Amino acid sequence: MNSDASRATPDFDVVVVGAGMSGLYLLHRLRGLGMSAVAVETGDDVGGTWYWNRYPGARCDIQSLDYQFKFDPELMKDWQWSEKYAAQPEILRYLQHVAERYDLRRDIRFGTRVDHATWHDDEGLWHVHTIPADGDGEGREITGRYYVMATGCLSKPKEPDIPGTDRFEGEVYVTGRWPHEKVDFTGKRVAVIGTGSSGIQSIPLIAQEASEMVVFQRTPNYSMPAGNGPIPDDKRSAVEADPAAYHEAARWTAVGVVVEEPTDRVLDVDEAERRRRFEKAWQMGELLAPGQQFADLQVDADANEAFCEFVREKIRETVKDPETAELLCPKGYPFATKRPCLDTNYFQTFNEDHVRLVDLHSQPIQAITETGIVFGEGDRQERHDFDAIVYATGFDAMTGAIVSVDIEGRDGATLKEKWHAGPQTYLGLMTAGFPNLFMITGPGSPSVLSNMVVSIEQHVEWISDCLSDLREHGYTRIEPTETAEQAWGVHVNDCAHITLYEDTASWYMGANVPGKPRVFLPYVGGVGTYRETCDTVREDGYLGFRLSGPEGEQCHDGVVNRLQPDVAGLLKMMAEAGLPSFDSLSAPEARALSEQLAVANPPGPEVGEVRDGTYPGAAGDLPYRLYRPESAGPHPIVAYFHGGGWVLGSHESDDAFC
Ligand code: NA7
Numbered sequence: 141m142n143s144d145a146s147r148a149t150p151d152f153d154v155v156v157v158g159a160g161m162s163g164l165y166l167l168h169r170l171r172g173l174g175m176s177a178v179a180v181e182t183g184d185d186v187g188g189t190w191y192w193n194r195y196p197g198a199r200c201d202i203q204s205l206d207y208q209f210k211f212d213p214e215l216m217k218d219w220q221w222s223e224k225y226a227a228q229p230e231i232l233r234y235l236q237h238v239a240e241r242y243d244l245r246r247d248i249r250f251g252t253r254v255d256h257a258t259w260h261d262d263e264g265l266w267h268v269h270t271i272p273a274d275g276d277g278e279g280r281e282i283t284g285r286y287y288v289m290a291t292g293c294l295s296k297p298k299e300p301d302i303p304g305t306d307r308f309e310g311e312v313y314v315t316g317r318w319p320h321e322k323v324d325f326t327g328k329r330v331a332v333i334g335t336g337s338s339g340i341q342s343i344p345l346i347a348q349e350a351s352e353m354v355v356f357q358r359t360p361n362y363s364m365p366a367g368n369g370p371i372p373d374d375k376r377s378a379v380e381a382d383p384a385a386y387h388e389a390a391r392w393t394a395v396g397v398v399v400e401e402p403t404d405r406v407l408d409v410d411e412a413e414r415r416r417r418f419e420k421a422w423q424m425g426e427l428l429a430p431g432q433q434f435a436d437l438q439v440d441a442d443a444n445e446a447f448c449e450f451v452r453e454k455i456r457e458t459v460k461d462p463e464t465a466e467l468l469c470p471k472g473y474p475f476a477t478k479r480p481c482l483d484t485n486y487f488q489t490f491n492e493d494h495v496r497l498v499d500l501h502s503q504p505i506q507a508i509t510e511t512g513i514v515f516g517e518g519d520r521q522e523r524h525d526f527d528a529i530v531y532a533t534g535f536d537a538m539t540g541a542i543v544s545v546d547i548e549g550r551d552g553a554t555l556k557e558k559w560h561a562g563p564q565t566y567l568g569l570m571t572a573g574f575p576n577l578f579m580i581t582g583p584g585s586p587s588v589l590s591n592m593v594v595s596i597e598q599h600v601e602w603i604s605d606c607l608s609d610l611r612e613h614g615y616t617r618i619e620p621t622e623t624a625e626q627a628w629g630v631h632v633n634d635c636a637h638i639t640l641y642e643d644t645a646s647w648y649m650g651a652n653v654p655g656k657p658r659v660f661l662p663y664v665g666g667v668g669t670y671r672e673t674c675d676t677v678r679e680d681g682y683l684g685f686r687l688s689g690p691e692g693e694q695c696h697d698g699v700v701n702r703l704q705p706d707v708a709g710l711l712k713m714m715a716e717a718g719l720p721s722f723d724s725l726s727a728p729e730a731r732a733l734s735e736q737l738a739v740a741n742p743p744g745p746e747v748g749e750v751r752d753g754t755y756p757g758a759a760g761d762l763p764y765r766l767y768r769p770e771s772a773g774p775h776p777i778v779a780y781f782h783g784g785g786w787v788l789g790s791h792e793s794d795d796a797f798c
Pocket of ligand 1: 302338356532533
């Protein structure tokens with residue numbers, strides 16, 4: 141490391157990209173630490189997601205009281221939310237209020253885009269090149285010791301991937317780049333392409349104005365009624381009883397919202413009880429409601445399918461035309477492995493005479509023309525003229541906004557090249573080879589699988605604490621080690637492997653963008669566990685990071701998460717239940733405890749035959765148990781060896797699994 145590094149004087153301690161929630165809070169924190177910072181923002185005001193997504197019906201789908209900053213109790217006191225799920229204009233007003241309350245706009249360069257950013261290793265500084273967002277005017281360069289991408293996870297709309305999009309001569313709208321003035325669809329023939337959250341929220345409202353609407357659906361989505369309205373009493377009283385305790389509890393939950401965490405499994409309860417709970421979840425109007433009824437929806441395909449079928453029944457009950465209802469029923473992928481939605485009258489909209497659903501699997505779009513859309517093949521080909529086309533086709537999620545800026549790290553390596561097969565990060569916060577570059581809610585962190593505000597606050601606080609620590613100890617550079625980064629990647633994948641997520645073509649997997657590598661992008665281990673991990677890294681002398689500065693260098697290399705996630709989960713549960721840890725027991729005691737725990741295991745599925753026997757081994761007879769399916773053989777054989785040595789349990793304790 142070059143000791144000149146710290147001596148070069150940057151324009152700012154920190155250059156931040158983005159003035160959405162992350163950028164705003166980061167500016168506030170850095171100011172509190174006495175660090176100089178500037179944020180560069182393409183939009184002409186603050187708000188990020190809530191600045192751009194102004195389409196009709198845009199609103200949060202985590203309850204407003206949870207979807208707000210908690211870092212300042214005074215801020216919480218002086219803002220009253222009007223609805224259970226606040227609409228975009230209200231959330232934008234809130235973020236404008238935050239900007240005003242903390243006088244943040246003076247540190248933001250609006251209407252400015254970062255074009256490229258280059259790390260100068262000799263100076264230990266980032267050179268950030270900006271251009272006017274409208275392309276009109278000179279580029280400028282800002283230098284900063286630290287560079288933070290606060291660019292949001294769903295901020296770069298997906299490039300159009302339908303032939304002819306630029307030919308259409310009518311009105312064109314993209315949900316993620318909606319005009320600032322109201323769009324009037326009255327009396328117009330409108331096409332909406334895409335049925336993710338943005339489509340599902342906007343379709344019912346656009347349909348109220350349009351004379352004719354055609355919805356082009358590629359994948360039907362699981363959506364539940366939002367039940368929007370005034371703030372529910374139970375939520376208000378839970379928060380108001382002790383706001384500090386409520387929000388502190390949320391920070392340690394799996395998703396960043398205080399919810400009940402059940403232990404029951406779907407198929408362990410009888411049909412009537414299952415339906416009662418599914419119905420309760422449906423009526424709650426919350427994305428997290430199904431997971432508050434049962435513990436295994438995200439890990440057991442049969443359990444998940446039971447809930448999927450319940451949702452399909454609801455759709456069939458709601459949509460009058462059976463053919464349309466069937467097309468709207470999501471099939472072939474588990475609930476919540478694509479982002480599920482909350483809606484207001486989405487399925488009901490298809491009962492309107494002027495609304496039609498086109499299933500793109502049976503009638504794919506052939507081309508967009510000057511006047512409309514040609515879809516279907518052969519004798520099912522149709523040509524339909526429209527006055528307006530709305531693209532609700534989603535985003536290049538989690539990595540799109542980061543790699544759309546040319547970021548060049550040490551030795552001329554670019555982030556785009558480094559991430560060509562998928563993002564590699566340590567904790568979703570930093571990436572090796574790019575010193576002093578931070579990401580807020582980056583890939584490999586809980587981000588989109590959580591209440592974003594809780595995750596944003598956690599990242600902003602970790603990064604600002606880190607910068608403060610570096611300053612205090614005279615360090616001017618920080619970078620993760622290859623070892624730590626690689627191990628974190630393995631851990632992120634290990635966690636994803638025990639869920640149902642990876643089998644679904646979703647934007648969580650990068651599958652919505654042609655050519656994007658199929659990698660599970662967020663961290664599914666949970667917000668609380670992740671927070672604990674980040675805290676451990678810091679307390680452990682920045683484990684897995686290399687720090688350096690004029691006074692020297694420190695590298696506490698290592699791996700923060702060595703255990704398989706399911707093993708870690710079991711050990712955590714045991715600790716929470718007050719059980720002794722295995723390493724404190726003798727082998728017979730540990731075996732006895734293991735047998736005792738196995739008693740609580742539910743029975744396995746019915747099989748044709750279970751037979752016990754013994755098999756001659758070198759050291760005497762070995763017991764075996766044979767499970768034979770009921771169907772006629774010959775069957776493939778799976779041998780499950782319950783190993784020797786220091787092994788807990790036996791074939792009996794793993795009976796359900798076998
Ligand atoms: P999403 O959830 O990515 O939804 C995009 C929708 O557009 C989805 O139904 C896509 O189908 C569809 N799509 C994308 N490209 C095409 C093409 N080429 N042709 C037809 N249909 C297409 O984005 P949203 O903006 O709705 O929501 C993003 C998040 O914002 C949301 O999850 C919440 O977190 C808030 P697909 O499913 O890929 O087959």
